[in-house]
Amino acid sequence: MSETILSVENLRVEFETRRGTLVALDDISFSIAKGEVLGVVGESGAGKSMTGAAIMHLIPRPGRIAGGRILLGDQRIDNLDRTGIEAIRGRRIGMIFQDPLTSLNPLMTVGDHLTETIRVHLPLNRRQARARAIELLEEVGIPDPAVRIDSYPHEFSGGQRQRVVIALALCAEPELVIADEPTTALDVSVQAQIIKLIRKLCSTRGTAFMLITHDMGMIAETADRVAVMYAGKVAEIGKVSQVVGAPLHPYAQGLMGAIPSLDNEEPRLRQIPGSMPSLTALPDGCSFHPRCERAMDICRQRAPALLGAIDHKVACHLYEREEVAA
Amino acid sequence: MSNSEFVRVEKLNRVFDVSKPLLNRIIERQPKRFVHAATDVSFSIAKGETFALVGESGSGKSTVAKMVVGLLPATSGTVEIDGVSITGKHDRAQMRALRRRIQMIFQDPYASLNPRWRVASIIAEPMLALGIAKSKAEAQHEAGELLKVVGLNPLDGRKYPHEFSGGQRQRIAIARALAAKAEFIVCDEPTSALDVSVQAQILNLMRDLQEQFGLTYLLISHNLAVVRHMSSRIGVMHFGKLVEVEESRALFKNPRQSYTRMLIDAVPDISAATRR
Numbered sequence: 298m299s300e301t302i303l304s305v306e307n308l309r310v311e312f313e314t315r316r317g318t319l320v321a322l323d324d325i326s327f328s329i330a331k332g333e334v335l336g337v338v339g340e341s342g343a344g345k346s347m348t349g350a351a352i353m354h355l356i357p358r359p360g361r362i363a364g365g366r367i368l369l370g371d372q373r374i375d376n377l378d379r380t381g382i383e384a385i386r387g388r389r390i391g392m393i394f395q396d397p398l399t400s401l402n403p404l405m406t407v408g409d410h411l412t413e414t415i416r417v418h419l420p421l422n423r424r425q426a427r428a429r430a431i432e433l434l435e436e437v438g439i440p441d442p443a444v445r446i447d448s449y450p451h452e453f454s455g456g457q458r459q460r461v462v463i464a465l466a467l468c469a470e471p472e473l474v475i476a477d478e479p480t481t482a483l484d485v486s487v488q489a490q491i492i493k494l495i496r497k498l499c500s501t502r503g504t505a506f507m508l509i510t511h512d513m514g515m516i517a518e519t520a521d522r523v524a525v526m527y528a529g530k531v532a533e534i535g536k537v538s539q540v541v542g543a544p545l546h547p548y549a550q551g552l553m554g555a556i557p558s559l560d561n562e563e564p565r566l567r568q569i570p571g572s573m574p575s576l577t578a579l580p581d582g583c584s585f586h587p588r589c590e591r592a593m594d595i596c597r598q599r600a601p602a603l604l605g606a607i608d609h610k611v612a613c614h615l616y617e618r619e620e621v622a623a
Numbered sequence: 624m625s626n627s628e629f630v631r632v633e634k635l636n637r638v639f640d641v642s643k644p645l646l647n648r649i650i651e652r653q654p655k656r657f658v659h660a661a662t663d664v665s666f667s668i669a670k671g672e673t674f675a676l677v678g679e680s681g682s683g684k685s686t687v688a689k690m691v692v693g694l695l696p697a698t699s700g701t702v703e704i705d706g707v708s709i710t711g712k713h714d715r716a717q718m719r720a721l722r723r724r725i726q727m728i729f730q731d732p733y734a735s736l737n738p739r740w741r742v743a744s745i746i747a748e749p750m751l752a753l754g755i756a757k758s759k760a761e762a763q764h765e766a767g768e769l770l771k772v773v774g775l776n777p778l779d780g781r782k783y784p785h786e787f788s789g790g791q792r793q794r795i796a797i798a799r800a801l802a803a804k805a806e807f808i809v810c811d812e813p814t815s816a817l818d819v820s821v822q823a824q825i826l827n828l829m830r831d832l833q834e835q836f837g838l839t840y841l842l843i844s845h846n847l848a849v850v851r852h853m854s855s856r857i858g859v860m861h862f863g864k865l866v867e868v869e870e871s872r873a874l875f876k877n878p879r880q881s882y883t884r885m886l887i888d889a890v891p892d893i894s895a896a897t898r899r
């Protein structure tokens with residue numbers, strides 16, 4: 298891992314509402330290197346999709362970036378205007394959405410989708426674009442691409458449609474692909490194929506992936522590093538083997554224990570009491586403390602900072618203290 | 624495994640007619656077309672046991688579940704619950720007595736609770752409809768008790784469903800199933816709409832209640848890890864057929880069918896993180 302493709306520094310996203318300002322993302326920092334898969338996990342409402350949306354300038358109104366920086370390579374992209382971000386969207390950052398049926402136009406053939414996108418981004422004529430579209434379909438594993446290119450989305454199965462959507466995201470050879478729950482709508486066997494495909498694309502093309510999902514198994518199989526999000530903050534970030542195998546943050550520990558595993562013989566799952574607080578009622582201090590069995594006085598007063606080594610950081614007072622002592 | 628068969632499903636078939644309209648068939652000279660959603664499905668569940676049906680979407684597992692509770696008539700085959708057939712002809716009273724003992728928990732807790740009813744009324748309804756409670760007051764009181772059983776506050780009964788989170792709503796759905804004094808509960812993807820930490824809470828609750836009330840579960844799920852965790856025996860469905868029925872541990876250790884093997888291998892598992 299060397300070249301950094303994307304770095305997000307102290308990102309803060311706010312929503313101005315009649316009931317005051319809601320902080321959807323608070324002090325988010327991470328980076329993704331070339332050819333790396335960064336998994337972003339968390340429960341619904343943790344802010345994982347919002348992070349992806351912030352990078353692409355797709356935050357729904359009245360949300361706005363209220364602080365921090367987003368760098369793509371050396372270029373700052375969080376303050377770009379409309380034309381500026383449009384030159385990046387699709388061209389340098391591709392996006393894959395959850396539901397492959399709704400992200401394709403039912404009235405256009407798969408070839409129309411691909412050639413249109415290719416010609417927007419690359420200086421190719423119709424014939425060249427079509428040839429490239431066929432290559433792309435081949436690469437994502439659509440059998441008989443020269444024939445299938447003239448089919449409509451409804452003629453493809455769910456897994457194949459998701460492959461087409463991946464091909465669409467790859468049209469302009471982006472450096473980074475943001476995949477928001479790419480396999481949630483798919484069956485397990487198809488899901489496994491998509492995971493394989495993503496890993497293959499990373500190694501052959503050096504594309505970096507930001508993989509947003511709630512499925513810890515998917516992360517364990519696909520990602521190199523993982524960021525665990527909770528209530529708009531990064532709770533823990535590090536190598537998958539460390540964060541999934543030996544998590545430090547009590548929330549991450551609870552989350553891993555809550556997942557039924559094929560190897561797990563325990564009759565009861567570990568459960569985290571309660572549910573994630575809504576943004577309108579975030580508790581003071583660490584937002585996890587009301588659900589945390591190891592909460593201390595300081596947790597109720599002050600939010601912990603994300604600290605630790607470069608490749609494994611955690612935001613929890615339990616470890617902050619150790620560091621001071623050491 | 625005890626031999627007492629509480630639920631017995633034998634040679635259950637369901638055929639859906641998906642033919643084009645008559646006139647189209649005549650003009651286009653096409654025959655009638657049928658989909659076999661379930662073909663000769665047979666299994667039995669012992670009292671107090673959890674039996675799971677797994678399979679990919681379209682494999683027919685929900686069709687079977689609907690036939691087992693009687694929401695969908697079977698094309699052929701029989702479903703017997705505690706020795707009484709629900710597929711045969713019955714007088715109304717007998718059917719009613721049987722219905723009380725079978726309840727269902729659905730996948731989407733946002734769609735399965737009436738948004739215009741207070742939670743206490745939702746839970747009291749089966750008690751009144753099936754004549755378990757003698758008066759409205761008694762049913763309402765009992766609803767409060769049931770809310771306690773599923774880990775909610777009895778005072779929550781005054782609220783409406785929209786005031787609850789997904790996990791809490793699924794608790795309400797479970798309380799409603801218990802209100803009928805059900806012995807056999809069919810759970811169709813009970814946790815697939817929930818977050819993992821909430822899923823763990825619901826799965827643990829289902830286990831606790833099973834012990835407490837001696838419930839029998841038929842669990843429908845596409846999530847093999849959930850199924851592995853919850854059930855003692857598992858049936859694997861593929862294209863409407865039950866391809867393998869096996870005790871849970873044995874199935875995962877040594878699947879006999881290649882399809883089952885493929886399904887198990889495809890599951891993204893968190894232990895992969897330490898293996899890689």
